[in-house]
Amino acid sequence: MTENHDRTEDLVCYACQDGLARITLARPNRANAVDLPTAHALGAAVDRAANDPAVRAVLICGEGRRFCAGGDVAAMAAAADRSGYLEELADTLGQALQRLAALPTPVVAAVQGSVAGAGLALMLSCDVIVSAASTKFLMAYAGVGLTPDCGTSYLLPRAIGQVRALEMALTGRTLTAAEAHQWGLVTEVVDDEVLQERALELGQRLASGPAYALGQAKRLLRARHMTREQMGREEARVIGEAVGREEAIALLASFTGR
Structure with a gap:
């Protein structure tokens, strides 16, 4: 059994054991919202998994109560050049998520609490999505006067269809985990207390497969x-x-x- 751990400025955790790489967003006090340093750290973790021949599957998690709240609105608001900052953030995170989706190994996501904005793009860049029963899913962009980014407008309609994606984007509809499963947004829904166990089980099964x-x-x-x-x-x-x-x-x- 082999295991190694690493943290990139305490923003993203990386661990690998028995062929399963675990990448964890580690900003629980910010609902794992992604600022520019976190986007770079996530991209570095994805690249690490891609370049490690021992990695046979990947598990994506969010530390704390929420999986990912999307982009860090506070960091955007504090930027001297908001437009430049947001464009760079969207491009950096979007490219990291493209590399995540292109990994030559299966990727499992374990989602809990809420998945919002670019968090949806992160989730949909994974191949198997396990959701806690209490999780909520929403676009959230219009609430702060912004537009979809990081591939959300590409991935979401391909997962649930254009009409439903437009409903989420334009009306602000929030989906329950049961609705997300019914719509084809997630693979399966489990009780909150067994989320990590189930996602780990799936990751290990995929890591041991062909x-x-x-x-x-x-x-x-x-x-x-x-x-x-x-x-x-x-x-x-x-x-x-x-x-x-x-x-x-x-x-x-x-x-x-x-």
């Missing part, structure tokens, strides 16, 4: 730029490569030997 097959399945299902014909050819290429890899050879031998 890494290449899971990573390629994620990539194929997230690819939206291909035509049906292109996707078919890419699927054929990938499955042809997968069958010759050690993991597939062992699993196929076990299956056919039953």
